[in-house]
Amino acid sequence: MSRNARISIAGALFAVAVGLVVMTVMAFLRSSPPTVNFASGHQAGKPLDLTVQTVGSIGYGEHPTWVSYLIKAPDGRWVHTTLWDVPPNTRLNVTILQFDSGSPLRNPFLGLYMTGPKGSPATLNGKPIQVVDATQGNGVGHTFSIPALNVNVPLPGVDGNAKNFCNAAPCQTNEAHNTVQFSFVTPGSGSFRWQCFVPCGLAYLFGNGGPMQTIGYMDGFLTVVPA
Numbered sequence: 001m002s003r004n005a006r007i008s009i010a011g012a013l014f015a016v017a018v019g020l021v022v023m024t025v026m027a028f029l030r031s032s033p034p035t036v037n038f039a040s041g042h043q044a045g046k047p048l049d050l051t052v053q054t055v056g057s058i059g060y061g062e063h064p065t066w067v068s069y070l071i072k073a074p075d076g077r078w079v080h081t082t083l084w085d086v087p088p089n090t091r092l093n094v095t096i097l098q099f100d101s102g103s104p105l106r107n108p109f110l111g112l113y114m115t116g117p118k119g120s121p122a123t124l125n126g127k128p129i130q131v132v133d134a135t136q137g138n139g140v141g142h143t144f145s146i147p148a149l150n151v152n153v154p155l156p157g158v159d160g161n162a163k164n165f166c167n168a169a170p171c172q173t174n175e176a177h178n179t180v181q182f183s184f185v186t187p188g189s190g191s192f193r194w195q196c197f198v199p200c201g202l203a204y205l206f207g208n209g210g211p212m213q214t215i216g217y218m219d220g221f222l223t224v225v226p227a
């Protein structure tokens with residue numbers, strides 16, 4: 001084989017390798033969940049309502065059996081993502097509809113409701129609550145925690161044997177759930193990791209794998225962006 005022929009074969013193989021790398025990277029980028037934007041068009045100073053749900057199994061997509069969070073987009077659709085863009089210095093009135101069963105907490109400290117320096121007290125099904133004893137009742141299903149903002153909101157579980165237990169998202173309000181409400185104020189800027197602190201990744205090592213370490217399920221980012 002001539003030298004030129006060898007060079008062109010090597011070149012072609014190199015091009016194929018580069019193409020495969022690019023395709024893999026693109027597939028990975030496309031697989032990350034979408035971002036829901038609550039910042040654009042927001043009127044400065046006006047509080048913003050966020051409605052979120054937690055489900056025992058998402059019921060569709062790549063991991064239908066995984067626990068997950070979903071959020072209601074401004075147009076009313078339930079979106080399977082944990083990446084939320086929010087306006088700065090804004091009170092977020094958060095409603096979490098918790099459709100999953102629960103368990104005792106590994107650390108009772110996580111049973112404490114904390115909503116940051118300017119946050120409001122939390123309510124569970126309309127009644128004020130300061131701490132939940134996860135060794136009682138149906139335990140705690142998940143927490144909504146933003147460590148950097150001092151936000152920790154435990155979400156008490158529902159009866160996993162309830163006739164109207166929700167098995168696939170988006171769950172409806174006629175299915176068994178607990179409603180947790182609270183508010184907190186967003187900082188002027190920054191991107192803040194939030195996550196669940198209940199090791200709810202069933203079938204993974206110590207419950208901390210799978211959905212617990214995958215953006216879109218049990219952790220995400222609250223990103224403050226200018227309106």
Ligand SMILES: [Cu+2]
Pocket residue numbers: 067141142143196197198199200218
């Ligand atoms: Cu969880």
